Amino acid sequence: MSAPLPSSPPSLAAVVVAAGKGLRAGQPLPKQFARYRQSTVLREAVQNLFDAAVDLICVVIPENSEALVLELLSGLEDSVILTPGGATRQESVRKGLEALAAHNPAQVLIHDAARPHCPAAVVERLTAALRDTPCAIPVLPVVDSMITASGDRMQGKADRDALRRVQTPQAFRFADILAAHRAWNGAPDAGDDAQVAQAAGLGVALVEGDEKLRKLTFAGDFVEEKTPMIRTGTGYDVHRLAEGEELWLCGVQIPHAKGLAGHSDADVALHALVDAILGAVGEGDIGLFFPPSDPQWRGARSSLFVMHAVQRAAARGYAIGNVDVTIICEAPKIGPHRDAMQAELARLLGVQADRVNVKATTTERLGFTGRGEGIAAQAVATLVAI
Numbered sequence: 001m002s003a004p005l006p007s008s009p010p011s012l013a014a015v016v017v018a019a020g021k022g023l024r025a026g027q028p029l030p031k032q033f034a035r036y037r038q039s040t041v042l043r044e045a046v047q048n049l050f051d052a053a054v055d056l057i058c059v060v061i062p063e064n065s066e067a068l069v070l071e072l073l074s075g076l077e078d079s080v081i082l083t084p085g086g087a088t089r090q091e092s093v094r095k096g097l098e099a100l101a102a103h104n105p106a107q108v109l110i111h112d113a114a115r116p117h118c119p120a121a122v123v124e125r126l127t128a129a130l131r132d133t134p135c136a137i138p139v140l141p142v143v144d145s146m147i148t149a150s151g152d153r154m155q156g157k158a159d160r161d162a163l164r165r166v167q168t169p170q171a172f173r174f175a176d177i178l179a180a181h182r183a184w185n186g187a188p189d190a191g192d193d194a195q196v197a198q199a200a201g202l203g204v205a206l207v208e209g210d211e212k213l214r215k216l217t218f219a220g221d222f223v224e225e226k227t228p229m230i231r232t233g234t235g236y237d238v239h240r241l242a243e244g245e246e247l248w249l250c251g252v253q254i255p256h257a258k259g260l261a262g263h264s265d266a267d268v269a270l271h272a273l274v275d276a277i278l279g280a281v282g283e284g285d286i287g288l289f290f291p292p293s294d295p296q297w298r299g300a301r302s303s304l305f306v307m308h309a310v311q312r313a314a315a316r317g318y319a320i321g322n323v324d325v326t327i328i329c330e331a332p333k334i335g336p337h338r339d340a341m342q343a344e345l346a347r348l349l350g351v352q353a354d355r356v357n358v359k360a361t362t363t364e365r366l367g368f369t370g371r372g373e374g375i376a377a378q379a380v381a382t383l384v385a386i
């Protein structure tokens with residue numbers, strides 16, 4: 001993938017190194033492709049650089065991962081170049097710089113994909129420093145005391161005041177760092193690009209880093225982002241009782257002097273249930289999918305809405321764990337219809353009947369349900385990750 005050559009050179013480009021670990025079937029994805037905050041680590045890193053005024057980004061990727069990365073970065077293609085990495089991080093960076101060379105940017109940031117957060121203020125400090133020096137890197141002080149060690153033995157103390165923790169992105173005048181990487185002939189791999197720059201005789205300025213730039217390293221870094229196994233939603237609905245209407249509750253037609261008026265078949269229990277399912281998976285509410293203003297739902301069977309909600313949940317990776325529906329009315333009596341209602345709910349939800357509970361209560365003749373003006377229903381749905 002190559003972005004079109006811009007009419008004027010980008011002032012600030014970036015190389016994002018995401019080439020760590022090859023992709024092999026059966027292996028977990030490298031951490032830069034892991035899910036993170038509704039997104040992925042890589043997409044978050046790339047998006048944050050664009051938000052910090054970077055114009056063009058070369059992402060250095062593992063062999064055979066182009067299709068996956070294109071999908072992860074969909075919508076950003078116009079400003080992203082992909083290039084396969086090398087055997088070492090340093091070689092990967094050089095390949096990224098070579099891929100950017102045709103675009104001739106004035107400045108470049110070199111960044112690790114495993115640091116998804118990049119405050120714009122850090123990028124501002126870095127590019128400001130490039131006015132005076134060819135390179136600038138973000139650093140933080142060391143807070144723990146430092147020692148030197150030999151195996152598992154303490155050797156001596158280290159001078160904490162002289163030490164800094166180095167982060168990325170590191171910033172460079174593009175032509176200088178490209179030349180430095182091309183000229184590198186030291187050890188096979190430098191610790192970072194500032195070392196490559198310094199070896200080429202370039203001055204490196206230090207600017208204040210940010211704890212938000214920390215590298216995701218440990219499994220614990222991802223724990224909070226794991227999909228919850230269980231999600232719960234609630235629903236509540238009311239419909240008016242009126243003469244000349246059919247009465248549908250939990251998908252079962254019940255003989256009664258009055259029926260429920262309103263949108264669709266006005267099955268108040270199913271409406272509460274739909275809201276509970278949609279609520280559990282963060283899909284809004286019934287009105288979003290089946291607005292009362294839309295004539296196509298007039299008189300529609302509410303069972304359609306339930307099946308749609310189950311499909312939305314499945315698309316989000318969740319199946320029904322159990323549901324509990326409470327119907328609140330003075331009449332009709334629900335008891336005689338309870339088994340039929342539970343069976344119908346189980347059928348609509350595609351679960352065993354023991355995952356479904358229907359119960360009823362009155363309000364002691366108080367309020368609109370007590371006066372027989374309407375029926376209310378509430379529902380709780382628990383969904384489990386598939």
Ligand code: MG
Nearest residue numbers: 237238268271
């Ligand atoms: Mg309703």
